[in-house]
Amino acid sequence: MRFGIPKETLYEEKRVALSPAGVDALVRAGHTVFIQSGAGLGSHFSDEEYRTTGAQIVYSAEEAFARSEVVVKVAPLSEAESEMLVDNQILFSFLHLAIGKKNIIENLLKKKITAIGYELIEEDERLPVLHSMSEIAGQLAIQEAERYLESFVPGGRGILLGGITGVAPAAVVILGAGVVGVTAASAAVGRGAQVIVIDKNLNRLRNIDINFRKKVTTVMANPYTISRGVKFADVLIGAVLIKGEKAPNLVTEEMVKQMKKGSVIVDVSIDQGGCIETSRITTQSDPVYLLHDVIHYCVPNMPAIVARTASYGLNNASLGYIQNIAENGLSNALIGDPGLSKGVCTYNGYCCNEAIAHTFNVEYRRLHVFSSN
Numbered sequence: 001m002r003f004g005i006p007k008e009t010l011y012e013e014k015r016v017a018l019s020p021a022g023v024d025a026l027v028r029a030g031h032t033v034f035i036q037s038g039a040g041l042g043s044h045f046s047d048e049e050y051r052t053t054g055a056q057i058v059y060s061a062e063e064a065f066a067r068s069e070v071v072v073k074v075a076p077l078s079e080a081e082s083e084m085l086v087d088n089q090i091l092f093s094f095l096h097l098a099i100g101k102k103n104i105i106e107n108l109l110k111k112k113i114t115a116i117g118y119e120l121i122e123e124d125e126r127l128p129v130l131h132s133m134s135e136i137a138g139q140l141a142i143q144e145a146e147r148y149l150e151s152f153v154p155g156g157r158g159i160l161l162g163g164i165t166g167v168a169p170a171a172v173v174i175l176g177a178g179v180v181g182v183t184a185a186s187a188a189v190g191r192g193a194q195v196i197v198i199d200k201n202l203n204r205l206r207n208i209d210i211n212f213r214k215k216v217t218t219v220m221a222n223p224y225t226i227s228r229g230v231k232f233a234d235v236l237i238g239a240v241l242i243k244g245e246k247a248p249n250l251v252t253e254e255m256v257k258q259m260k261k262g263s264v265i266v267d268v269s270i271d272q273g274g275c276i277e278t279s280r281i282t283t284q285s286d287p288v289y290l291l292h293d294v295i296h297y298c299v300p301n302m303p304a305i306v307a308r309t310a311s312y313g314l315n316n317a318s319l320g321y322i323q324n325i326a327e328n329g330l331s332n333a334l335i336g337d338p339g340l341s342k343g344v345c346t347y348n349g350y351c352c353n354e355a356i357a358h359t360f361n362v363e364y365r366r367l368h369v370f371s372s373n
Helices: 020-028 047-052 061-066 079-084 102-110 128-148 179-190 202-211 223-232 253-257 268-272 302-328 330-336 354-360
Strands: 002-005 032-036 056-058 070-072 090-093 114-117 171-175 194-199 216-220 235-238 264-267 288-291 294-297 344-347
Touching (some): 020 047, 061 079, 070 302, 090 302, 102 344, 128 235, 128 294, 171 179, 179 202, 179 235, 194 202, 202 216, 216 223, 223 253, 264 268
Parallel strands (some): 002 032, 070 090, 171 194, 264 294
16 A cells, blocks of 8 residues: 655644654555655654655645545644645544544545544544553653642742642642543642542542552532632642543633632643633643633644654554554455444545534434445
């Protein structure tokens, strides 16, 4: 098969879809990989490293798209990229279509693209590709929050996350006990913070209770407990995920107004619209704003801050799915791996993700694939 890897165009996105090792694995198996010149530079992978593995360097995104059967990306499609897609292509990427523009999904449907969202692929009730990025985002959430608690930041609270002898540590309140939330809790506990995790899933809270050996306080989520937790927090981490859907606003603007002056919000859910009413997208170069005397950090592509680590992690998590299609063909791969098939958002001109179809009022059909054997 022919694979195309374009350079990411999302502002400040430095990740690349496959590392040289991933490209090498595909080339060794007899496949052809076209990679746009400079696609790996943000992760410190040179064109020469890719050329050494057998990749063919192309010099425009248009060429990377046009010469490939499978396009492999990181960030959600832009409108311009959706126009570059070729009829009947396969697309691997984080899609986040629920918060995208309607004309992007219309292009996917019109061109009969098989669009596979990394954030939707399942394995044993987990989201394995998203998991790798969530681990990074969870650690970075605490790292960034710690920075903005410092006194040098305009409006900063001026407190040490772990406290010192005789001085209490910061209170870190985490909404959501998924991968981001658990990883953030682990990072915060490791720094000595007081940590509270709020979630509506009792089993998840029970696992935290067991795994952290009572070092983390767990609380069942409802408007009352969320309101109390938000008011208590020095750091509030939004880590809510509803697979394939826009994140719900669990924290209202009135709750934010009750927070301590100089406290920090890190809304990791901003990738899916944010779970805090006062959140709006920021960038790596301008990551925070002050509202109601609360510092808001709402960078959607947080793993790009550590692009090399993130690119390796994405490669490790996604390559097996890409190889499955390369070796067995699309139909057989989807039939043989139900978890992969759950990642399919559009197929053969129709939308096969019910939540996305409902959001954009397009026809929904269940995915139905025939074996190519």
